[in-house]
Amino acid sequence: MSTPYTLIGTPFSTFTRTIALGLHYKGLKFQQVTATPHSSSAQQHHPFGFIPTLVIHEVDGEKVEDILLRETHAIARFIDRVAPEPSLHISSGDGGAALEEKMWEMVSLIAFQGFPAVEHGVVKPRVQAIDDGHPSDAEVRENISEGVEKLRNYLKVIENLMGPEGFAYGSKPSWADFFLYPLLADLRMVTEWEDVASPRIRSWIGKMDELPAAQVTKPGTLSAGARP
Template structure:
């Protein structure tokens, strides 16, 4: 099997989704690590004209957009399957993936995580409390909806792991590093248990920020 190359910033939840998929598939891959800000370099813009991560490289084929990459991997590496055969479960999977992109990341994670984690750690900024407060109504709505969709099932669309978990969990897990997480999930313990369940999987453990940084330093 040919090697997959993932161009991403270690710690990016979008990049982590792709790495988790490759780990779950048992596929050979290499992380081509980018430093924060390097996604805007001419070299990376040639891969991704919008300067985002991740980008997948496979046998001369270049692909960006996390959802497209995840679906590609599930097609070229069909075992174990990460898309439900049942059409309604598959539709629910697609729904959760879009909720993750458009409501969990946009307006919630890209605000709260940046203000609490990325800005202070990488740019030396102080959290904008007003920006965080403005993000909280949407955060409450999306956390409540993800909790409702999960219900009492172990995974987002049923008894088996799917692309929905791979897309949404890295975002939610990153958000769990902020003090707002405790407030947001106070009435949604099923979502906390879901994150704990996924983070215990080998694919999640091996793609944590700490593990990726250790591998990057050793390379």
């Protein structure tokens, strides 16, 4: 039986995992086609070869000519519209947030500041050194020391935006959690995690680990020992 949606993107991609988390959490049926950035499949579905893309085969239960929806923020908004419950939004006051829009503020800070801080600044150079067998640990630490410091400061900012316990904004997950989790699940696989992860960040990721959506989207990720 065909599914109404196809997710284009490798499970290794943090942004692709964000969308997979949302789809699973909301109980939407989909299939996933593994594609790395700039691969032929990615180029076929995105004008710049990026991932993820959500291919929409049905609208309101009716078959339609495939619609290609690109960019993680746009896909998240679509998912919310077709499956408003369980909600991945917050209410004013949740986790101390003054406005509902504070969640989207955090999402933007994660997508545009967190991704380069985590992946480019620390995780990718560390994993590359592990895979290549060089440079030495001491050399890697020196090479990424500036990135580690930037990441430490970045995580302090994010933590200050979080509520004091539970998920980012308290008792239930939101899109902010689903954008942050894939990044920090990657970070947890390198030694620098021990240097930058505060008790609040550690308790938060433990809470996220318990979600069935987090468990079912783990295969194929760095946290499962995979590579692109």
